[in-house]
Amino acid sequence: MTKPIAVIVGAGSGLSAALARALAPDYDLVLAARQGARMAGVAEATGARSVTLDATDAAAVGRLFVELPAAQRVAIYNPSARVRGPLVDLDPDEVRRATEVTAHGAFLTGQAAARRMLAAEPVDGRRGTILFTGASAGVKGFPQSASFAMGKFAQRGLAQSMARELHPQGIHVAWVNIDGAIRNPGRTEPPDAPDSMLDPDAIAQTYLHLIGQHRSAWSTEVAVRPWVETF
Template structure:
């Protein structure tokens, strides 16, 4: 049974990813700072839960060591951790900005480093990273988020060039638009203008299983109503 690790797991896209990969026959591991909120999902799909703060190097090391102790060969790692803060440049909370940068980019590097060590040893693997349109265009009053997602995109591009020749597939997903979430209210609960997380998950699964003669390193997903 192939294994997938979803880092930064939660009730939204991560839950759709977990169900999608489990349906495809994967053993699923979920990592998050707060795993209590994931217990119901874990029970539903038989997933393993791991506590991890992606901003802490020791936490990330411990996560992968625990996976090793469970004899999990990591076929796919999905980095879905994210943080957001915004405001005029003269008023931005610099502490929140630092946390945003750490979660959106530095945490991704820590996870990628540990995953790469194991995937290179195994001679194969896939790393998938959730980005945003902010990673290719910085919006007004959104400097912290743009900085973090630009850095994430740069990381993925560098990793793809370094690791692809060694049979490790790296892909960056630009989610251009709002993801449907009934519990968050308007506009997130409007199916006409939001991305369906289950459909996003199917794309992640497809990319993770691409044959190496035709790998995708980056793609954008948006609704038919979203402007470019």
């Protein structure tokens, strides 16, 4: 039997790689990212197909989903961008670009994924799951991080709106608040603070849980944070 399809937009060596490893046993994977080289190792290790993609290009995002051999059962949006600095010094064009990646790209992926799912017949009343990788910036804005807060707040609102519209049509939508630093390759924790950063493989297990939730108890938002993170 052919495996269902899972699409991960924004593929790299950290959380995206962990998600790919977690999904690979049960799904045919499609990894999409702006820089193809970042996907090569993950694609080879998981048997995934890789696609070079600008997540802010509406036509390209649409083609990604339309050209799938069947409707995807899972779609995950990971990309984000930010411009740091005092509000009065921020370059408006750089801020616009950052919000395009974090918010508008999420909309494009969510829209294209939902269209493909809605056109397919449901399985046991379900058409699939769309997940957005959020951050604590979508709950509280931090100093000198206006562009990131703008993008993540918009992304969170998008997920809430999509959930209310699409849940009754069999599509599970959720936003995952990554509330803390991720232990990505090249980032280490202080020796005296074990597990003070989020383990990407542990985060991936939360995504798997969301994908497998019974529709009578779908989550729309989940926050994950290290045990020592302050609230």
